[in-house]
Amino acid sequence: MRKNLSLLLLIIILSGLGIYEQQLTLNAQELSVWSNIRNSARTIDGEILVRCDLAPIPNSRTHLHYFQDQSWFEKELNYISGITYEATVSADPDKDIICRYRTMMRNDLFDLSEIIPVATDSLVLMMAGYLQNDPESPNADMLSKVANDPIGDIGDDIVSDLDITEHYFAYSDSSLYFAIGNDTGEYPTGPFLGPYNFYSTIIINPENVIQDSVFYAVIYSNVFNIITPGLYRFAGLDIDNLSRIGDIDHSTSDDLLFMKCSIEDLVDDDYFGTWPNTTNSLVLMPMTMKVGLDFSFDIGDSGILSVQNFKQYIIQPFENSLPTITNIRVNNIGGQIQVLVDYDDSEGHFPIISRINFDDHTFVELVPLSHDFHETVTFQAIFPPPFSYSTIQFSDNGYDIVEYNLDLSNEDFEHLSHIKPITIYPNPLLLSSEGSKLNIHLNLPSLSHEKPEINIYNVRGQIVRRLAGSESNPRVWDGLNKYGNPVSSGLYFLRSERYSKYTTEKVMVIR
Numbered sequence: 032m033r034k035n036l037s038l039l040l041l042i043i044i045l046s047g048l049g050i051y052e053q054q055l056t057l058n059a060q061e062l063s064v065w066s067n068i069r070n071s072a073r074t075i076d077g078e079i080l081v082r083c084d085l086a087p088i089p090n091s092r093t094h095l096h097y098f099q100d101q102s103w104f105e106k107e108l109n110y111i112s113g114i115t116y117e118a119t120v121s122a123d124p125d126k127d128i129i130c131r132y133r134t135m136m137r138n139d140l141f142d143l144s145e146i147i148p149v150a151t152d153s154l155v156l157m158m159a160g161y162l163q164n165d166p167e168s169p170n171a172d173m174l175s176k177v178a179n180d181p182i183g184d185i186g187d188d189i190v191s192d193l194d195i196t197e198h199y200f201a202y203s204d205s206s207l208y209f210a211i212g213n214d215t216g217e218y219p220t221g222p223f224l225g226p227y228n229f230y231s232t233i234i235i236n237p238e239n240v241i242q243d244s245v246f247y248a249v250i251y252s253n254v255f256n257i258i259t260p261g262l263y264r265f266a267g268l269d270i271d272n273l274s275r276i277g278d279i280d281h282s283t284s285d286d287l288l289f290m291k292c293s294i295e296d297l298v299d300d301d302y303f304g305t306w307p308n309t310t311n312s313l314v315l316m317p318m319t320m321k322v323g324l325d326f327s328f329d330i331g332d333s334g335i336l337s338v339q340n341f342k343q344y345i346i347q348p349f350e351n352s353l354p355t356i357t358n359i360r361v362n363n364i365g366g367q368i369q370v371l372v373d374y375d376d377s378e379g380h381f382p383i384i385s386r387i388n389f390d391d392h393t394f395v396e397l398v399p400l401s402h403d404f405h406e407t408v409t410f411q412a413i414f415p416p417p418f419s420y421s422t423i424q425f426s427d428n429g430y431d432i433v434e435y436n437l438d439l440s441n442e443d444f445e446h447l448s449h450i451k452p453i454t455i456y457p458n459p460l461l462l463s464s465e466g467s468k469l470n471i472h473l474n475l476p477s478l479s480h481e482k483p484e485i486n487i488y489n490v491r492g493q494i495v496r497r498l499a500g501s502e503s504n505p506r507v508w509d510g511l512n513k514y515g516n517p518v519s520s521g522l523y524f525l526r527s528e529r530y531s532k533y534t535t536e537k538v539m540v541i542r
């Protein structure tokens with residue numbers, strides 16, 4: 032069965048969209064496993080926080096890699112909220128930082144058995160390493176590592192020169208760079224009369240249906256003058272349908288074999304399909320082959336399959352202007368106070384600090400309603416009355432604060448302070464009737480994760496019963512004390528703590 036790779040690639044991308052639609056405004060230009068990549072300004076500690084929204088792919092693991100001082104560094108991601116993850120990179124204010132994400136997942140997408148007889152259990156999705164200067168001979172540190180490969184995973188009749196141990200990839204504006212490591216660190220092409228060693232990386236346009244099993248490969252080999260190092264088009268693993276479509280540069284250093292081909296040679300080939308394609312990606316797999324004098328192909332070893340996304344994220348840390356806040360709106364929604372503000376930052380920085388501080392030293396977070404910080408982003412906070420004079424604070428670097436006064440004490444909102452934080456019914460509570468219970472509504476902000484305990488006191492100030500913090504609204508008191516016995520008739524107090532403030536409501540119990 033032939034598979035349309037582009038369709039499968041879209042499935043993975045779309046698998047993340049259900050969640051996006053609920054939480055965020057989707058940026059159609061940025062359909063990807065890693066979307067809304069954004070960073071803060073440089074902090075006083077010389078660090079930059081980098082966030083992205085990750086499509087929820089089962090059995091996957093994602094890291095952030097960044098390029099600094101001619102090397103790539105790998106960072107773990109920390110969970111922030113929703114589908115947002117964060118990593119911290121150290122930043123020299125004078126140097127660009129190239130960032131890329133790499134996701135390792137189970138391969139549920141590609142079945143290449145039609146064209147290449149190898150198992151592809153795992154898959155790497157990564158933003159390809161980008162080389163700004165199109166270097167003649169890059170070193171391994173400049174290329175982005177795709178993966179290691181086990182030693183010894185080759186057949187008995189395969190020489191260890193063909194045992195792949197690691198592989199790399201990168202691109203510049205005009206070239207593709209490949210590197211393969213093997214078990215010996217040497218890359219002989221084989222004896223004069225064969226069998227011959229082929230070192231290659233297979234290249235597939237995932238959005239071009241694999242018509243007639245066409246794929247491409249950079250190959251380092253030497254079979255007389257018939258198959259020389261170059262960029263080739265295959266139509267199945269068959270020498271008769273092998274066409275040389277471009278030259279490659281090749282070299283050996285750091286025990287690695289480097290190959291470099293022209294992007295133009297590849298994408299201008301008649302069978303290649305459209306470039307750039309919709310997902311801006313190529314599928315790669317390093318492969319070694321043993322080729323007989325009769326031109327029979329045997330697979331030597333293969334490395335992990337990867338989808339290389341030609342998307343770059345480059346941070347320029349040397350400039351910063353502070354964000355501006357406009358259009359502050361305060362609304363009464365169902366007895367809660369909703370504050371909306373519009374946030375703009377000229378460098379597209381997301382804020383490290385975004386909150387409303389109250390005069391009693393408590394605060395609520397302002398939460399962004401979208402994640403594309405190159406546009407205006409509206410932030411929202413919802414919190415319960417009572418309210419007072421307060422300040423809105425934003426900072427894109429954690430120490431330069433942009434501050435606005437928020438005066439909530441005007442008459443438009445005076446009535447809000449009369450809304451009871453706790454409402455109860457029935458009151459009085461007649462315990463003598465069958466199944467009678469007290470329903471307790473906490474008028475909590477919808478965005479709050481706070482689940483306060485409600486304590487019930489008698490008139491002597493003793494705790495009669497604790498109602499644990501829970502999501503359920505209303506909470507219910509069955510008129511029993513903590514020992515499970517019905518309380519006696521009289522006045523009781525319900526008390527709860529929110530935002531460090533106590534609120535109290537009275538209930539009369541009649542038996």
Ligand SMILES: [Ca+2]
Binds near residue numbers: 181183185332
């Ligand atoms: Ca291997």
Ligand SMILES: [Ca+2]
Binds near residue numbers: 427
């Ligand atoms: Ca800024």
